[in-house]
Amino acid sequence: MTGSSETGRDNPEFLAGAAANMAEVGAWFIREVFPLEAALMQFLHHNWRNADDLADLRQDVYLRVCEAAMRQIPHPAKPFVFAIARNLLIDRVRREQIIPIDAVADLDALGVATEEPGPDRGAAARAELRHLQAVIARLPARCREAVVLARIDGLTGRQIAARMGITESAVSHHLDYGLRALADMLYGEAAEPRRAK
Numbered sequence: 760m761t762g763s764s765e766t767g768r769d770n771p772e773f774l775a776g777a778a779a780n781m782a783e784v785g786a787w788f789i790r791e792v793f794p795l796e797a798a799l800m801q802f803l804h805h806n807w808r809n810a811d812d813l814a815d816l817r818q819d820v821y822l823r824v825c826e827a828a829m830r831q832i833p834h835p836a837k838p839f840v841f842a843i844a845r846n847l848l849i850d851r852v853r854r855e856q857i858i859p860i861d862a863v864a865d866l867d868a869l870g871v872a873t874e875e876p877g878p879d880r881g882a883a884a885r886a887e888l889r890h891l892q893a894v895i896a897r898l899p900a901r902c903r904e905a906v907v908l909a910r911i912d913g914l915t916g917r918q919i920a921a922r923m924g925i926t927e928s929a930v931s932h933h934l935d936y937g938l939r940a941l942a943d944m945l946y947g948e949a950a951e952p953r954r955a956k
Contacts, residue, residue, distance in 0.1 A: 784828045791836035792824055799844060806848055816851075820844045894944045898937055901925075905933035906941070 796817070803816050823843045833839040895903055904923060908914045909930075916934075920927045 780829060784825060784832065787828060787832050787836075788821075788825065792821070792840055795837055795840055799840060802841060802844055803848075806845075807851075816844075816847065819847055823847065891945070894941060897944065898940060902933045902937040902940070905930055906937040909934055910938075 799820065800813065800817060803813050804810070807813065807816060820840065820843050824840055827833065895906065898906065901923070905919055908919045908922060914922070916927045916930045919930045923930065
């Protein structure tokens with residue numbers, strides 16, 4: 760093969776057509792896609808919690824949109840742009856193979872399949888929860904209050920002491936006793952908690 764072919768990139772007609780197509784895509788992008796930027800950024804922010812990635816995600820969306828538009832300009836633009844954004848987010852999630860809890864806000868909005876627990880697993884979880892509630896109910900009242908405030912409400916020892924009107928060392932004592940009693944009742948042999956000393 761010598762020289763350039765009539766349909767090759769060195770062909771002046773091919774280059775003129777490509778330039779015209781680029782100009783058409785550019786005009787379309789400015790007219791149809793660029794005005795969607797605020798909505799696109801809101802969509803990305805809502806579905807991808809790592810704010811440091813948002814500018815890169817937007818650029819990747821724009822790149823994919825332009826590459827596709829070079830083949831054929833889509834009409835209407837908005838659903839096309841948001842489908843590209845959605846697919847890009849799904850690709851990122853799949854590529855990372857892990858989904859941190861704060862990375863993706865709403866997997867349903869992205870259309871990512873999630874593994875739903877079966878009815879038997881749900882029933883077992885409800886039975887475990889009822890058992891745990893019954894065991895917690897058997898704790899002495901002050902001990903139960905300290906354990907619930909610490910382990911369920913997530914309060915610190917200082918916050919628990921202020922709420923219960925006791926010292927932090929008393930909170931620590933109630934927590935130590937309560938957690939040991941829970942472990943005994945859940946995993947040990949004691950049916951009732953031993954009395955605190």
